Amino acid sequence: MAATTTTAPAGVEAPRRRRSSVSSRDARHAWWFIAPWIVGFLVFTAWPMIYSAYLSLTDYDVISDPRFVGFDNYRELFADPKVALALRNTLIYTVMAVPAHILLALGLALLLDRAARSAGFFRTAFFLPKMTPPVAIGVLLLLLFNGQRGAINTMLGWFGIDGPAWTTDPDWVKPGLVMIGLWTVGSTVIILLAALRNVPTDLYDAARVDGAGFWHRTRAVTLPMISGPLFFVVVVNTIAALQLFTEAYTAFFGSGNTTYSNDAALFYAIYLFQQAFEYLHMGYASALAWLLFLVIMAITAVQMLVSRRVVYYEGDAR
Amino acid sequence: MRAVRWAVPGAAVLLVLTACARGTGGGEGTAAPSFDPDADVSGKLTVMGFGAGDEIGETRLARAEESMPDVDVSLIEGDLDIQAFLSAVAAGDPPDIVYANRDQIGTFASRGAVVPLDECYASQDIDQDAFRDAALAQVTFGDQLYGVPEFNQVQLTMANQSLLDAAGLTIEDVNGSDWDAVTAATTALSKSDGGAVSVIGYDSKMPEFLPLWAKANGADLLSEDGRTAQLDDPKVLEALEFAVNVYDVQGGFAGVKSARDAADFFGSGNQFASSTLGAMPMEQWYINVLNENSPDAPMAFDAFRTPEGEPLAYATGSAWAIPAGSANAEAACRFAASMVSFDSWMAAAQARADAREQEGLVFTGVLTGNEKADEEIRSTLVTVTDEPWASGVNAMYEANEHTFSLPANPADSEFKAAWQDAVNRVLNGQQEPAEALAQAQEEAQKALDAAWERWDGGTTD
Numbered sequence: 001m002a003a004t005t006t007t008a009p010a011g012v013e014a015p016r017r018r019r020s021s022v023s024s025r026d027a028r029h030a031w032w033f034i035a036p037w038i039v040g041f042l043v044f045t046a047w048p049m050i051y052s053a054y055l056s057l058t059d060y061d062v063i064s065d066p067r068f069v070g071f072d073n074y075r076e077l078f079a080d081p082k083v084a085l086a087l088r089n090t091l092i093y094t095v096m097a098v099p100a101h102i103l104l105a106l107g108l109a110l111l112l113d114r115a116a117r118s119a120g121f122f123r124t125a126f127f128l129p130k131m132t133p134p135v136a137i138g139v140l141l142l143l144l145f146n147g148q149r150g151a152i153n154t155m156l157g158w159f160g161i162d163g164p165a166w167t168t169d170p171d172w173v174k175p176g177l178v179m180i181g182l183w184t185v186g187s188t189v190i191i192l193l194a195a196l197r198n199v200p201t202d203l204y205d206a207a208r209v210d211g212a213g214f215w216h217r218t219r220a221v222t223l224p225m226i227s228g229p230l231f232f233v234v235v236v237n238t239i240a241a242l243q244l245f246t247e248a249y250t251a252f253f254g255s256g257n258t259t260y261s262n263d264a265a266l267f268y269a270i271y272l273f274q275q276a277f278e279y280l281h282m283g284y285a286s287a288l289a290w291l292l293f294l295v296i297m298a299i300t301a302v303q304m305l306v307s308r309r310v311v312y313y314e315g316d317a318r
Numbered sequence: 319m320r321a322v323r324w325a326v327p328g329a330a331v332l333l334v335l336t337a338c339a340r341g342t343g344g345g346e347g348t349a350a351p352s353f354d355p356d357a358d359v360s361g362k363l364t365v366m367g368f369g370a371g372d373e374i375g376e377t378r379l380a381r382a383e384e385s386m387p388d389v390d391v392s393l394i395e396g397d398l399d400i401q402a403f404l405s406a407v408a409a410g411d412p413p414d415i416v417y418a419n420r421d422q423i424g425t426f427a428s429r430g431a432v433v434p435l436d437e438c439y440a441s442q443d444i445d446q447d448a449f450r451d452a453a454l455a456q457v458t459f460g461d462q463l464y465g466v467p468e469f470n471q472v473q474l475t476m477a478n479q480s481l482l483d484a485a486g487l488t489i490e491d492v493n494g495s496d497w498d499a500v501t502a503a504t505t506a507l508s509k510s511d512g513g514a515v516s517v518i519g520y521d522s523k524m525p526e527f528l529p530l531w532a533k534a535n536g537a538d539l540l541s542e543d544g545r546t547a548q549l550d551d552p553k554v555l556e557a558l559e560f561a562v563n564v565y566d567v568q569g570g571f572a573g574v575k576s577a578r579d580a581a582d583f584f585g586s587g588n589q590f591a592s593s594t595l596g597a598m599p600m601e602q603w604y605i606n607v608l609n610e611n612s613p614d615a616p617m618a619f620d621a622f623r624t625p626e627g628e629p630l631a632y633a634t635g636s637a638w639a640i641p642a643g644s645a646n647a648e649a650a651c652r653f654a655a656s657m658v659s660f661d662s663w664m665a666a667a668q669a670r671a672d673a674r675e676q677e678g679l680v681f682t683g684v685l686t687g688n689e690k691a692d693e694e695i696r697s698t699l700v701t702v703t704d705e706p707w708a709s710g711v712n713a714m715y716e717a718n719e720h721t722f723s724l725p726a727n728p729a730d731s732e733f734k735a736a737w738q739d740a741v742n743r744v745l746n747g748q749q750e751p752a753e754a755l756a757q758a759q760e761e762a763q764k765a766l767d768a769a770w771e772r773w774d775g776g777t778t779d
Binding site (some may be wrong): 061149 | 400729734
């Protein structure tokens with residue numbers, strides 16, 4: 001009797017052991033498969049991050065040994081008026097660029113979602129500019145937004161509008177960059193279009209039966225149903241805007257533009273680059289990088305908190 | 319808990335590795351290597367930042383290679399990548415010789431990235447006296463030579479003769495000798511079409527030419543010893559106000575810049591050929607651009623002149639420097655000596671003159687940075703007599719005799735950024751000139767003090 005009470009039936013125990021063994025083997029295989037990524041992450045992401053954290057506590061010019069200076073670099077950050085200027089420029093740009101980017105992308109995605117035959121063509125057409133190198137976009141900005149002979153002001157002139165000096169007037173530099181940034185809206189359009197295609201049609205049918213028009217259906221069905229992907233593109237575009245560099249640097253700080261520059265285009269990543277690679281203040285630049293990292297973390301955290309109230313995930317219990 | 323158990327030792331290992339990563343660089347390699355004129359040279363010679371893109375470069379490179387038959391010269395072409403260069407020095411694997419802008423030499427020397435070359439000059443009999451003073455000053459840091467200079471960029475006045483004639487003006491009105499006349503000529507020459515600038519009367523070429531305008535007004539942006547910024551000097555302020563006012567009388571900098579940006583600067587429809595620019599100070603290489611692309615442009619040339627009527631030019635150029643830790647410093651020294659030798663310059667100039675003749679173009683000379691070579695090239699190879707190009711060449715050589723430069727200093731990038739940003743803030747309407755220069759003075763002096771403190775404190779030792 002004792003044997004029967006202390007030993008589980010063979011038919012029950014054997015499959016569990018097999019499952020455990022299979023599970024363990026699967027786990028080992030999984031680790032092997034993700035090992036290259038882990039190695040890459042440790043070598044190319046974690047290690048540089050940790051090293052830059054260390055460098056941010058030093059005075060380092062690439063040639064000489066890093067000299068430990070404690071938190072001097074961080075103290076200097078708060079006393080440096082250009083850090084404040086660069087942060088302000090970057091935040092203003094982000095506040096302008098992200099909504100503009102999302103709204104235009106959403107509008108185009110909604111249009112594409114309604115276009116049956118030509119959707120494929122327009123999808124490609126909208127995405128193609130994304131393939132343009134950012135340096136070319138920077139140069140394009142100077143040509144298109146030339147205050148006197150650029151295409152933008154020429155078109156505004158057709159409507160009797162005297163366009164501003166986009167590339168020199170500090171008040172118009174950022175709007176110009178926001179507008180040229182819309183050139184690459186294609187990838188966001190594709191993501192939102194995919195999300196729109198996943199919205200169950202029966203929800204729309206039910207809304208129609210209830211007498212909902214296009215705008216009502218969009219507000220009550222479409223937006224809640226694509227809020228997950230929408231939140232994703234908001235986060236990704238916010239991070240990209242906070243790290244804006246190439247287009248602005250090419251247009252306003254690059255060597256092709258002689259020595260002209262514009263304070264209104266001094267974005268945080270540009271100032272960081274100047275400190276690191278033009279003035280060789282690697283320690284200070286590392287501190288700048290960590291401050292940007294913390295700013296992005298904080299903004300993303302706030303977005304995540306807000307998303308709990310406004311983002312709907314299918315199958316989510318909330 | 320397992321994650322925490324792994325995280326703690328993992329972080330410890332990474333921190334230890336981080337600490338171990340220190341000490342890869344350092345100034346220990348800054349001592350000058352010995353140079354022996356009789357030593358055999360062989361092996362590989364890596365040259366960073368130099369591309370033999372034309373006959374001037376190709377000819378001199380070929381001669382340098384011939385002079386060292388056992389040395390395999392390898393070029394890393396393109397502009398010198400400062401980050402790549404300094405990283406290579408820090409890693410102990412630098413190129414054997416670098417080709418840099420002369421104004422970078424002070425910064426490299428102050429950080430121990432390049433070695434003193436006084437002994438190299440002596441061993442190869444490089445004639446210091448042959449170099450232009452302004453060029454030599456840019457490669458001299460702490461009373462030692464850290465570079466072998468070559469080429470000279472100078473500015474001269476270029477103008478559209480047709481526009482001058484139509485306005486009843488002459489080149490003397492726009493050559494800088496009378497600032498009131500320049501302003502008046504600007505007003506007379508400039509035109510606008512529906513609010514847009516259609517003809518730029520005069521382009522004072524700000525921000526890049528502030529040192530030129532300031533020097534013409536009797537002020538240097540930086541003290542002779544490279545330690546004190548002088549950006550708030552009243553004469554610098556006066557020069558800035560004048561140069562900016564030149565734009566203001568044409569409707570503001572924004573309009574001029576828009577017209578400038580839209581111009582076909584290097585093509586046949588350039589601003590002079592299309593009569594959309596009255597006059598400007600410009601570097602001498604633009605004579606060749608104009609001659610090649612718009613030989614019929616109605617040009618007029620003169621030196622850029624001070625209010626006293628004296629020619630003046632702000633000299634810039636290139637230099638050879640030998641990195642600390644160069645594996646083949648001996649060959650590098652000989653290579654540099656060959657590249658700047660009188661014979662090499664003459665051979666290169668002959669090659670250029672021949673090439674220009676074959677193309678049916680005039681040879682306008684080469685400014686080598688070497689006084690003797692300049693004189694010989696001009697007297698034996700420069701035969702242009704056709705106007706306006708002969709006047710252009712004369713103005714170029716006149717300017718070449720009256721140059722100045724900013725002294726070598728350990729914070730050149732920051733110093734330049736300070737005054738250029740100040741000019742830009744004024745041009746963009748964000749600050750008044752006095753306020754902008756006061757801010758620039760503070761920024762520049764702070765950067766200079768920090769850099770000199772590092773040098774004086776011997777942290778590169």
